Amino acid sequence: MNRFLPVALALMIGSPAFAQIGNPAGxxxxxxxxxxGVPAPHQTNNQDRLFAQLAAAGGLAEVEFxxxxxxxxxxxxxKEFAQAMVNDHTDANSKLxxxxxxxxxxxxxxxxxxxxxxxQDLEKAxxxxxxxxxxxxxxxxxxxxxxxxxxxxxxxxDAEMQRYAAATLPKVMHHLRMAQNIxxxxxxxxxxxxxxxxxxx
Amino acid sequence: MSPLKLIxxxxxxxxxxxxxxAFSDPLPPDLTYRPLPTQPFSSVKANDEAQKPKVMERxxxxxxxxYDLSDKAMSNVSMSGGMKKVQEGVRVKLxxxxxxxxxxxxxxxxxxxxxxxxxxxxxxxxxxxxxxGQVFPQKQIDEIGKQEARDLKRFDxxxxxxDHLTPEFPPPIFLTTHPELGDVSRGQLLTIRxxxxxxxxxxxPVQMEGLRLLLTPFPQEEFNQxxxxxxxxxxxxxxxxxxxSNFNTNAAFHLTPDVRPQASRFRLDTTSLxxxxxxxxxxxxxxxxxxEDFTEFEQRTAYFNGDHVSATRKGVNLPDRPNQVAMMAQMxxxxxxxxxxxxxxxxxxxxAKASEQELMGERVFLGKGRCGECHIPQTSFxxxxxxxxxxxxxxNVGYSANDQVAIPDxxxxxxxxxxxxDTPPYLHDGRLLTLADTVEYFNLVLGVKLxxxxxxxxxxxxxxx
Numbered sequence: 001m002n003r004f005l006p007v008a009l010a011l012m013i014g015s016p017a018f019a020q021i022g023n024p025a026g027x028x029x030x031x032x033x034x035x036x037g038v039p040a041p042h043q044t045n046n047q048d049r050l051f052a053q054l055a056a057a058g059g060l061a062e063v064e065f066x067x068x069x070x071x072x073x074x075x076x077x078x079k080e081f082a083q084a085m086v087n088d089h090t091d092a093n094s095k096l097x098x099x100x101x102x103x104x105x106x107x108x109x110x111x112x113x114x115x116x117x118x119x120q121d122l123e124k125a126x127x128x129x130x131x132x133x134x135x136x137x138x139x140x141x142x143x144x145x146x147x148x149x150x151x152x153x154x155x156x157x158d159a160e161m162q163r164y165a166a167a168t169l170p171k172v173m174h175h176l177r178m179a180q181n182i183x184x185x186x187x188x189x190x191x192x193x194x195x196x197x198x199x200x201x
Numbered sequence: 202m203s204p205l206k207l208i209x210x211x212x213x214x215x216x217x218x219x220x221x222x223a224f225s226d227p228l229p230p231d232l233t234y235r236p237l238p239t240q241p242f243s244s245v246k247a248n249d250e251a252q253k254p255k256v257m258e259r260x261x262x263x264x265x266x267x268y269d270l271s272d273k274a275m276s277n278v279s280m281s282g283g284m285k286k287v288q289e290g291v292r293v294k295l296x297x298x299x300x301x302x303x304x305x306x307x308x309x310x311x312x313x314x315x316x317x318x319x320x321x322x323x324x325x326x327x328x329x330x331x332x333x334g335q336v337f338p339q340k341q342i343d344e345i346g347k348q349e350a351r352d353l354k355r356f357d358x359x360x361x362x363x364d365h366l367t368p369e370f371p372p373p374i375f376l377t378t379h380p381e382l383g384d385v386s387r388g389q390l391l392t393i394r395x396x397x398x399x400x401x402x403x404x405x406p407v408q409m410e411g412l413r414l415l416l417t418p419f420p421q422e423e424f425n426q427x428x429x430x431x432x433x434x435x436x437x438x439x440x441x442x443x444x445x446s447n448f449n450t451n452a453a454f455h456l457t458p459d460v461r462p463q464a465s466r467f468r469l470d471t472t473s474l475x476x477x478x479x480x481x482x483x484x485x486x487x488x489x490x491x492x493e494d495f496t497e498f499e500q501r502t503a504y505f506n507g508d509h510v511s512a513t514r515k516g517v518n519l520p521d522r523p524n525q526v527a528m529m530a531q532m533x534x535x536x537x538x539x540x541x542x543x544x545x546x547x548x549x550x551x552x553a554k555a556s557e558q559e560l561m562g563e564r565v566f567l568g569k570g571r572c573g574e575c576h577i578p579q580t581s582f583x584x585x586x587x588x589x590x591x592x593x594x595x596x597n598v599g600y601s602a603n604d605q606v607a608i609p610d611x612x613x614x615x616x617x618x619x620x621x622x623d624t625p626p627y628l629h630d631g632r633l634l635t636l637a638d639t640v641e642y643f644n645l646v647l648g649v650k651l652x653x654x655x656x657x658x659x660x661x662x663x664x665x666x
């Protein structure tokens with residue numbers, strides 16, 4: 001899975017000097033403070049709680065679809081991608097679970113309605129059509145996950161949750177780019193590689 | 202598989218997209234719309250004030266990591282008003298182990314994979330990204346306080362760049378209608394208090410009314426009466442020329458209105474309004490087609506928040522198009538660039554007046570450096586187009602710095618280079634502090650591999666514009 005990880009992730013996790021500082025207008029009214037203006041660890045607002053739930057639902061679906069697709073897919077790159085989703089999101093999900101437990105946020109443990117519909121559609125598709133349908137659903141899911149993570153980064157108040165969002169976002173954008181590239185290969189579109197160099201042939 | 206089955210399949214795939222769209226999409230309700238504050242003003246203010254030292258320290262740390270912020274003025278070059286020296290040298294710091302030459306020799310892929318793009322080339326975060334909003338430099342705050350007793354000081358953040366890296370204040374004003382007068386600012390900041398005395402006899406009644414409106418404060422996102430404000434007292438608001446001081450810029454900054462979610466909004470450095478008469482597209486992203494459109498629109502969305510919903514709550518100003526908007530636009534359209542005595546009528550250097558180095562700079566600009574392909578001299582160094590410089594070829598997107606998520610800039614309009622020495626910092630978000638920085642930036646982005654002599658010549662040339 002190393003192929004799927006962007007470089008220098010460690011660098012992207014903010015050092016304490018670069019801790020998240022939100023707009024206090026969005027703090028939960030009952031927030032306990034560690035010091036004035038700084039919420040105590042694991043204090044959450046509505047946004048943190050919603051984020052944890054939606055991110056967990058997304059992560060759960062990633063793993064489930066990944067397992068499904070890694071066996072059902074026919075194209076090698078799709079299989080490989082699916083396996084990477086299982087690995088990366090299993091890690092991310094357990095980290096999120098830790099943070100949610102610490103903040104006493106219950107997380108979903110079954111697919112949400114949206115993902116159940118996708119699952120049904122994927123079950124019906126076969127062969128290359130399956131590969132394409134899976135990759136397309138992955139593009140949408142990663143687009144949404146990127147919005148969600150960016151949202152938590154500015155709207156939440158649980159600093160650890162926000163750092164988690166900041167550290168996960170580059171990975172999700174990287175997955176998105178990969179999904180776009182694989183989908184364009186499958187469908188014969190030109191490469192979408194947004195970061196391709198001028199010099200690359 | 203039978204062809205029929207295949208068709209059925211592809212229908213299924215499409216159907217899945219359709220059924221998805223019809224489903225209740227589980228994304229948060231305040232991704233696009235601004236949430237209402239959840240707390241009363243007093244407790245928000247107390248928390249904001251408590252956070253402020255950390256916010257400022259965090260931003261200073263980031264700025265110091267990225268830039269050399271020291272005061273190194275050119276001994277012989279001032280801005281057009283003659284009151285402030287232009288800063289020299291490259292201020293963006295290089296990562297360890299590379300030089301500007303070795304960097305320019307690497308491919309974009311290599312720079313990205315080795316994480317070697319100087320941080321100062323990357324998007325510059327707002328001082329407090331999660332809140333955003335307009336932030337004024339101290340001199341503007343002081344002058345408006347003195348003249349109008351209006352408070353532009355925020356309790357949650359201060360302006361972040363040192364004064365010597367910002368434009369001269371107050372800047373001179375040049376009118377297309379009175380070139381013979383030169384600077385008509387009298388060295389003062391135009392305000393609602395003094396504009397009539399200063400401009401009486403120089404401008405028309407229509408222009409005068411336009412100017413009055415441009416100087417009249419209206420409630421804005423952070424400057425209003427609601428608990429959403431970031432100023433201590435209920436505020437009368439902000440005037441257009443609070444940022445575009447004397448129709449130039451004081452480097453007040455904001456976040457782009459054109460992007461959501463909040464964390465991905467890029468910083469916006471105030472543009473100068475000089476030479477607006479020759480510009481066909483307005484706004485770095487919106488590409489509005491007239492000064493009128495820009496003027497009419499800006500106030501209804503609380504200046505650069507792209508949010509008419511939230512703005513309405515604070516008291517929106519809807520200037521009347523045929524009367525008020527037209528007059529405001531006509532006033533803006535008579536603001537000239539500062540004189541550039543070495544340029545001929547077609548925007549080319551006069552060899553009799555320019556130095557050898559400046560002439561060399563022009564040759565590089567139009568030739569090897571390729572600058573003139575977008576900054577066309579004959580059309581005020583504009584091409585009235587937007588271009589995607591694709592800086593993201595050089596770094597991995599999605600990392601965040603001070604709560605701002607770096608996403609690709611996408612197409613941005615070409616800025617004029619007339620009067621360019623008067624308007625630091627540079628680029629749409631002010632991420633570059635000097636003209637020498639812009640040369641290194643474009644050298645890398647365009648891959649033109651300029652020599653040090655050519656780079657120096659380009660800077661010398663741009664100082665003549």
